[in-house]
Amino acid sequence: PQFPEAQFLISAWQPHQFPPDQGKEVAFVGRSNAGKSSALNAITGRKDLARTSKTPGRTQLINFFGLANGHRLADLPGYGYAKVPPEMQEHWRKLLSRYVENRGSLAGVVVVMDSRRGVTDFDRQMLALARERSLPAHLLLTKADKLNRSEAARTLKAVEAEAGTIATVQLFSAVAKTGLDQARGWVLKQLSG
């Protein structure tokens, strides 16, 4: 099943702006340009859903999307913009860690990464934050259409080995639409679990 009911709720730059901490929420995080918006759109089956998150001025905010049954998806700010002033980066970093540490409804974290790059320090930091709370984490190795079969298999194996028991891992492509059911299944499982 897709998420036809998904709709933008609010962009928050401070915790007091977050929607009420009820129901369940799955958060998506990833370096800028990793393919997070494309993944969110593909997984929800809503072409334009994450366009909001791309609107200038909103890339640094946590964008919340409402789902059926009072559940939500949260699009966490992409990190890795070298051009962003240090104090702004510091604000994101704090916002991100406070969100992951304190959000009671947070039921799982999807870390979106470009399958052609290795696991970055930022990805590791996010996994560590999730782990501190024993939250389920899922690594989405996106842009898998850019890899040939053996490269894809090798990448999956290497990241699985690094993730160990901390996170589950899968190949994904928003362009080729591969791994969609698996990704949706993971999200749905955390929302219903």
Ligand code: GDP
């Ligand atoms: P975000 O900054 O993490 O939200 O990344 P975007 O979703 O905007 O994607 C960044 C760039 O990667 C864009 O040029 C996308 O078209 C491209 N992209 C995203 N997902 C895929 C994918 O699965 N395959 C390929 N080939 N390109 C992708």
